[in-house]
Amino acid sequence: MTTxxxxxxxxxxxxxCLASGSAGVRExxxxxxQRRKLEDEVQMVIGGCRGFCTMGPVMxxxxxxxxxxxxxxxxxxxxxxxxxxxGRVVERLCYKxxxxxxxxxxxxKIPFYAKQERLILRNCGRINPNRxxxxxxxxxxxxxxxxxxxxxxEEIIRDVKAxxxxxxxxxxxxxxxxxxxxxxxxxxxxxVVVNGDEGDPGAFMDxxxxxxxPHSVLEGLTIGAYAVGxxxxxxxxxxxxxxxxRNLQIAIDQAREYGLLGENILDSGFDFDVQxxxxxxxxxxxxxxxxxxxxxxxxxxxxxxxxxxxxxxLWDRPTCLNNVKTWATIPHIxxxxxxxxxxxxxxxxPGTMVFSLVGKVxxxxxxxxxxxxSLHDLIYDIGGGIPxxxxxxxxxxxxxxxxxxxxxxxxxPVDFDRLTEAGSMMGSGGMIVMDEDTCMVDVARYFLDFLKxxxxxxxxxxxxxxxxxxxxxxxxxEGQGTMADxxxxxxxxxxxxxxxxxxxxxxAPNPVLSTxxxxxxxxxxxxxxxxxxGGVCRALITYSIDPEKCTGCMVCAxxxxxxxxxxxxxxxxxxxxxxxxxxxxxxDLCRFDAVVVE
Amino acid sequence: MPRITSLEELxxxxxxxxxxxMQRYEVGTxxxxxMGTCGIAAGARETLRTLSEELARRGIEAHLTxxxxxxxCAYEPLVTVHRADAPPVMYGHVTADKVPELVEKHLVQGQxxxxxxxxxS
Numbered sequence: 102m103t104t105x106x107x108x109x110x111x112x113x114x115x116x117x118c119l120a121s122g123s124a125g126v127r128e129x130x131x132x133x134x135q136r137r138k139l140e141d142e143v144q145m146v147i148g149g150c151r152g153f154c155t156m157g158p159v160m161x162x163x164x165x166x167x168x169x170x171x172x173x174x175x176x177x178x179x180x181x182x183x184x185x186x187x188g189r190v191v192e193r194l195c196y197k198x199x200x201x202x203x204x205x206x207x208x209x210k211i212p213f214y215a216k217q218e219r220l221i222l223r224n225c226g227r228i229n230p231n232r233x234x235x236x237x238x239x240x241x242x243x244x245x246x247x248x249x250x251x252x253x254x255e256e257i258i259r260d261v262k263a264x265x266x267x268x269x270x271x272x273x274x275x276x277x278x279x280x281x282x283x284x285x286x287x288x289x290x291x292x293v294v295v296n297g298d299e300g301d302p303g304a305f306m307d308x309x310x311x312x313x314x315p316h317s318v319l320e321g322l323t324i325g326a327y328a329v330g331x332x333x334x335x336x337x338x339x340x341x342x343x344x345x346x347r348n349l350q351i352a353i354d355q356a357r358e359y360g361l362l363g364e365n366i367l368d369s370g371f372d373f374d375v376q377x378x379x380x381x382x383x384x385x386x387x388x389x390x391x392x393x394x395x396x397x398x399x400x401x402x403x404x405x406x407x408x409x410x411x412x413x414x415l416w417d418r419p420t421c422l423n424n425v426k427t428w429a430t431i432p433h434i435x436x437x438x439x440x441x442x443x444x445x446x447x448x449x450x451p452g453t454m455v456f457s458l459v460g461k462v463x464x465x466x467x468x469x470x471x472x473x474x475s476l477h478d479l480i481y482d483i484g485g486g487i488p489x490x491x492x493x494x495x496x497x498x499x500x501x502x503x504x505x506x507x508x509x510x511x512x513x514p515v516d517f518d519r520l521t522e523a524g525s526m527m528g529s530g531g532m533i534v535m536d537e538d539t540c541m542v543d544v545a546r547y548f549l550d551f552l553k554x555x556x557x558x559x560x561x562x563x564x565x566x567x568x569x570x571x572x573x574x575x576x577x578x579e580g581q582g583t584m585a586d587x588x589x590x591x592x593x594x595x596x597x598x599x600x601x602x603x604x605x606x607x608x609a610p611n612p613v614l615s616t617x618x619x620x621x622x623x624x625x626x627x628x629x630x631x632x633x634x635g636g637v638c639r640a641l642i643t644y645s646i647d648p649e650k651c652t653g654c655m656v657c658a659x660x661x662x663x664x665x666x667x668x669x670x671x672x673x674x675x676x677x678x679x680x681x682x683x684x685x686x687x688x689d690l691c692r693f694d695a696v697v698v699e
Numbered sequence: 700m701p702r703i704t705s706l707e708e709l710x711x712x713x714x715x716x717x718x719x720x721m722q723r724y725e726v727g728t729x730x731x732x733x734m735g736t737c738g739i740a741a742g743a744r745e746t747l748r749t750l751s752e753e754l755a756r757r758g759i760e761a762h763l764t765x766x767x768x769x770x771x772c773a774y775e776p777l778v779t780v781h782r783a784d785a786p787p788v789m790y791g792h793v794t795a796d797k798v799p800e801l802v803e804k805h806l807v808q809g810q811x812x813x814x815x816x817x818x819x820s
Binding site for chain 2 (some may be wrong): 107108142164165186187188189214228238239240242243247250251314356360361367368513633697
């Protein structure tokens, strides 16, 4: 007979941890357990994303829930010897609080997790995403069974409406109203669609959920299909997410075998099936109408929305399209009721939101918090503040077409309406933190450069407007800008915002408008003083060496690619501005902070 | 793989699967086997294996874990029983042959086997 394993090693194998070497750890662990004949006693489970990607590969050991970070294959034999055989904690592999220096061996106690409220991410990292059994063991498909066997579609829609759930893809449209409109629409054939076309640079919320808890998306989708009267669903995922595609397909196959997808689900008489469609990675295909065009096999271009997709969407049939996180939230609302859901978050934005916190912040990763948490708490308490003691400058929410918010707005509660009021947006949950070494004009230029490539070209305002705004911004960063350019930039931005058809164009000027609104001084500094306060724009900065601080160690002189630095040993060095290309190598190398950028 | 055709079947399946998954986490009863060098030398590995088999055979929801040397080497193999509602009990000289009795008396009938107890205070 087989015995129950006495311990479990839960190893994250999502994209983030795979990139930092989790596959090697997995091989080493499997070999080590075999070598010590512990395969029956110790079970290894391949889990999904824990969100703490900056510390990857991460590993949990149960019982006890010991949490190891940055585990390398070379650490494995020590983990087996100390923790699995002797029951001791290997301190050097535990997370250390950067502020107190304290070793924290249990992951729930790490501040990064302690302040979160993990609802959608509940199973992420806890279950093996490739085993439907583990999802069921933690209460999975309970909501679906309840919905199909004990509720009418109208009751489900009533509950989703009452919960106040708003679309997690960015626009924040009330989900219940969308479902109701699809249900009421005329036609026998209707569709439900999962928008998994996550394209914001630095955002990976949806990918992690599809990889780590694919059944939660399928369960929510099936409930939605029953509520709106659809029998076919599509999951649109970009092909750059191979692991998400793979795990979703495994989940679909397993759900079919258990009779949780397909004909006569749970003997309820309801038929529903799902197909994965892989997108080619165009940013605009995250826009719902462009996504549906792409699903139909056409060029991914948005179409006017005076007729809603809920009436005529995919193949001109009533279609209900929601973001990955929205679908994954549904089972929780069915299980716990709309009042429970409303108790989290704010009046206008109930529930939780998943953010990918990246940029100049100590704990980069995936976090889930109740709506209404302040930006400050998110960045400082969960994110652990700005690295190297630098000053916070701005946070960009909502992806490339979101806005940059300054330090004065750190108290701002994060919800759909407040972020929009401040000139940014919630978006799908991307959050990029910037420190004092960032140039806001350059940031606006960078995002417009991204959007220029991604504009589908259908509307003149977006296609030409973004390009012209980019030209002006480039001119300013090169020190050629005038005050008239700033005015022209603002006019252009408003025009693009008003005259574009879809949200890509309507929001593309956000990086420009929000930086103009909150960091106007920086634009003026570039144009009038010909200075870049962030020390980024190469045409506007000079590198020099502070003779007081320079020790004459010669490191910079040896490494300068232009040999622009000269000086005798133990004597202050000098940079020749004629030769200097402002690459920053000397500043990064100097151990005495002697390189000055102005 | 059987199709699930009712709420009852889903609940039944979940109850079966739950045991498998939940033993990763703490459950009501935890058995700790001393697995320091001293414990292993005294036969703790066989004790642990037998305990694991016995719990599985009888379908007892208990959590089995290990610890290092606590300094009572003369009494190894040591097995400590932690239950949510009672102070921990430490048993000494629990060789594999004593495991069925320990499981039967302490875990099933709820009686402490006084003559095996090691006084810790």
